[in-house]
Amino acid sequence: MIEIKDKIEQSSNIIIAGHINPDGDTVGAGLALLLGLENKYPNKRIDFVLQDSVPKNISFLKGTEKIKKIEDIVNPNYDLAIFVDSATVERVGKVERLMGDAFKINIDHHISNPKYGDINIVEDISSTSELMHSILKGLDIEITLEMGEAIYLGLVNDTGNFAHSNVTNKTFLVASELMRLGVNNNKIVNDFFKTKSLQRMKVLGKALSEMKFIQDKNLMYFNLSYEGLKNLDAIKDDTEGVVEELLNYSDSEVSLFLREDETGKIKGSMRSKHDIDVNKIAGIFGGGGHIKAAGFTTELSPDEILKRVVENL
Ligand SMILES: [Mn+2]
Known part of the structure; x- marks a missing residue:
């Protein structure tokens, strides 16, 4: 000091x-x-x-x-x-x-x-x-x-x-x-x-209705394309909180939210409820953060990212 x-x-x-x-x-x-x-x-x-x-x-x-x-x-x-x-x-x-x-x-x-x-x-x-x-x-x-x-x-x-x-x-x-x-x-x-925009509420609604649960890994997953974001008139800030929301499902142990940006790159965020170390998984894609909250940016496709995450869980 x-x-x-x-x-x-x-x-x-x-x-x-x-x-x-x-x-x-x-x-x-x-x-x-x-x-x-x-x-x-x-x-x-x-x-x-x-x-x-x-x-x-x-x-x-x-x-x-x-x-x-x-x-x-x-x-x-x-x-x-x-x-x-x-x-x-x-x-x-x-x-x-x-x-x-x-x-x-x-x-x-x-x-x-x-x-x-x-x-x-x-x-x-x-x-x-x-x-x-x-x-x-x-x-x-x-x-x-x-x-x-x-x-x-x-x-x-x-x-x-x-x-x-x-x-x-x-x-x-x-x-x-x-x-x-x-x-x-x-x-x-x-x-x-308690200051969410209407677009943010709608992004959340889309996430909650389209998310997929991968049973054998207790992984809740949602992928939002750039077009999907635009269709809701939303901007990237409106996607804040989605990854946390995915973890609210009782059987979710880990969540993965992928968002495509305007250049086609994918921004990934992950959260973990108990013991899964998402900092390690984000590291596979050159990212990081904390054990229970981490993120990364990659040029891989959403399918490829999901495959690698599932393999490492
Ligand atoms: Mn901080």
Whole structure:
């Protein structure tokens, strides 16, 4: 912790980067860090830059208006880059190009993270936001209500509203501390979850009616072509949550959701209910993540992907 504090204090131009298609954890952790560093070091330039826009159901967080896009950055010249919630350097997308040879700090909770930073704080913990809570304290940065809300949303995002196996007693201690600061649990949960678009509801409906259950592997599978997505007037964000929903069937032990993107590549996501290690299976396709939640991108056909997944279950 001393090491990262020194590094931050020695730097005057700092970039914080989160992953493409940002979720509540990458935004929550990055935003809490941005607000905390701004408060503690008002004379430093600190930019939190994301390649893609913040999803609507996260943008209610105060401070998200400060998050920059790549085109906002005219003079990068950063001496320190802090990666949050990004399992690989490539996960930050085009934001990497702004970093030059800045010193890299890697703050993450993905077990597949190869520790690509010059300093790595990678822990097997519920969320990068939970990790950020202790890092901020270690940096002697006071956690304000706005920062608390951002961290809380990150916890809710990555724990499936405190339902996943990554929740520990420490996760609840952090949540409890944040509620003590004034964070409104019910409001955050409602603003985050109960804000689905009509298209998203329809994608879910299609998934639930067309999914296939592969009995001998307890695998629930759904494949969505690009045309299928277009026919519902939907965009990729509308497919969020499908893979989790597939696991709700009583006999599902593992779920596989495949989505074709506009270039014909397939984006796969997997979830596991109990003991199946989907991080390992995603690894077959060059992806990864966590034991119970992982993803990959491949040019293989859906049939070929399904075949290989089934062979490895
Ligand atoms: Mn995360």
